Amino acid sequence: MLTDQQFMRYSRQLLIAEIGENRQTQLLNAHIIIIGLGGLGSPAAHYLASAGIGKLTIIDDDIVHISNLQRQTLYNSFDIDKLKTEAAQKRLRAINPDCQITIITQRLNQAQLTKQIKQADVVLDCTDNMPSRLLINRVCVSLSKTCISASAIGFHGQITIFQPPYQHGCYACLYPDGQEVTRNCQTAGVLGPVVGMMGTLQALEAIKKICQIPSLLDSHIQLFNGLDLSWQTLMRSRSRHCPVCNHHPTNEGDNETTR
Ligand SMILES: [Zn+2]
Numbered sequence: 001m002l003t004d005q006q007f008m009r010y011s012r013q014l015l016i017a018e019i020g021e022n023r024q025t026q027l028l029n030a031h032i033i034i035i036g037l038g039g040l041g042s043p044a045a046h047y048l049a050s051a052g053i054g055k056l057t058i059i060d061d062d063i064v065h066i067s068n069l070q071r072q073t074l075y076n077s078f079d080i081d082k083l084k085t086e087a088a089q090k091r092l093r094a095i096n097p098d099c100q101i102t103i104i105t106q107r108l109n110q111a112q113l114t115k116q117i118k119q120a121d122v123v124l125d126c127t128d129n130m131p132s133r134l135l136i137n138r139v140c141v142s143l144s145k146t147c148i149s150a151s152a153i154g155f156h157g158q159i160t161i162f163q164p165p166y167q168h169g170c171y172a173c174l175y176p177d178g179q180e181v182t183r184n185c186q187t188a189g190v191l192g193p194v195v196g197m198m199g200t201l202q203a204l205e206a207i208k209k210i211c212q213i214p215s216l217l218d219s220h221i222q223l224f225n226g227l228d229l230s231w232q233t234l235m236r237s238r239s240r241h242c243p244v245c246n247h248h249p250t251n252e253g254d255n256e257t258t259r
Contacts, residue, residue: 009052010024027211028052031057031120032122033059033116033124034048034057036126037088038072040124040202041060041126042075042088044124044199044200047207050096054098054100056102057101058088058092058103058104059085064080064081070192071191071196088103089103110135110139113136117139117143124202126150134172141162146209148160148205148209149162150202151198152198153188155191155226155227156225157194157224159201160220161205161215163218164248166248167219168218169242169245170242172239172245174221191226193226221236
């Protein structure tokens with residue numbers, strides 16, 4: 001049951017047929033983890049807190065650097081040298097007191113990450129490096145948790161969703177170990193509006209997931225080209241040799257067509 005304040009705060013999204021009061025209540029009961037509070041995590045956290053997600057756990061071990069401000073919209077010049085988690089928590093609390101924000105200011109190992117992800121409904125991978133993404137993927141698959149994954153480099157962005165029963169594979173199917181792409185924001189550069197759009201889409205997909213609205217990204221990856229504003233949609237497939245999702249209980253022993 002929504003309060004009068006909540007009816008006013010969420011009035012514009014309550015009007016949407018796919019949301020309404022029941023779905024809004026589900027959003028208020030949801031727990032989402034955002035790993036990485038950079039160019040993706042900033043808009044994702046902002047929109048999810050605004051939309052009334054009841055619990056957000058935000059994880060980042062970094063401090064705000066002046067070079068972050070070009071794209072990481074949760075921070076301003078007064079936050080430089082402060083912890084991103086603390087600056088973000090302050091900002092998000094000011095946006096929406098309905099949203100309970102838990103901060104974790106350390107890089108988590110597999111056991112610690114497992115403990116956190118276990119408690120969440122949806123995970124947003126907003127990190128910017130391959131080892132973190134592979135670790136998050138392993139933990140999410142082992143716990144059968146939905147992971148919304150995005151990245152951006154230069155004018156290009158991509159987004160997809162990995163979820164049980166992993167008929168369309170997981171992150172490790174897409175980028176098997178040993179084929180690491182070492183480019184990231186520090187080495188290749190990134191434009192604020194491009195990474196911001198991908199983070200915004202992660203928030204959109206998380207809201208859809210909590211509201212049980214199906215998504216094309218459950219089976220596809222979408223690639224954005226900011227130079228000509230084109231989108232490419234590719235179907236993902238599970239690799240029979242994937243050491244991660246092939247051991248998922250629902251996949252063991254099946255003979256699905258693979259790439
Ligand atoms: Zn896989």
